[in-house]
Amino acid sequence: MAQKFLIHTDTRDVVLEYEATDDDGIRVRINEDGPWKTAGLEQVGDTGLFLLMIDNQPTELYLERRRGGASVTIGRHTFDFKVDRWRSAFENRDTEEAGATGTLKITAPMTGSIVDVQRMVGDPVETGDVLLIIESMKMDNELRTPGNGVVSAIHVKAGDRVT
Structure with a gap:
C-alpha cells in the first residue's frame, strides 16, 4: 500500500x-x-x-x-x-476551504483499485462513515468521511484504478 x-x-x-x-x-x-x-x-x-x-x-x-x-x-x-x-493535510485544508456548508472533495489517499462503493449520490453521511473500499498491496482499506454531509457526486465504480 x-x-x-x-x-x-x-x-x-x-x-x-x-x-x-x-x-x-x-x-x-x-x-x-x-x-x-x-x-x-x-x-x-x-x-x-x-x-x-x-x-x-x-x-x-x-x-x-x-x-x-x-x-x-x-x-x-x-x-x-x-x-x-497526505490525507490529513488535505482533509484539513479542504475542510477549512469548504466551510460549514461548502462542498468537500474527497480523493484516494493511496494507489489501488476500487473494491466496493458503499454510498450513492444523495445519501446522508456522518463523520467516519465508510464511503468506499480500496484494495492496495493486497489489503482492503476503507475511505471514510471527514465530516457530516450529503454525497453529491461519485466519480468511481468498483474495478476502477485510482492514484
Missing part, C-alpha cells in the same frame, strides 16, 4: 510517495508522475547521521528535529522542512 506525504520546504511543497515491494524493499517517488526508485535509509550510530540509498547510489545526510519540523543537511546545504500525512 503506497503511503503519501506532503513535504513543505521554504520554497515549495512536494508529494512523496513510498511503498513496500514484494522483495521486502522500499520504493519511493516524488510527485505522482515521477519515476519509482528503490530506496533505503540507515542510521549511522546514535547520531543524526544517515546513509540514504536511492537506486543504489549512497548519500550521507544529517537529520535534526526542530520545532514544528526538521532540517536535513546534505553536503554544505541545509533544508528546513515539515511533513504532513
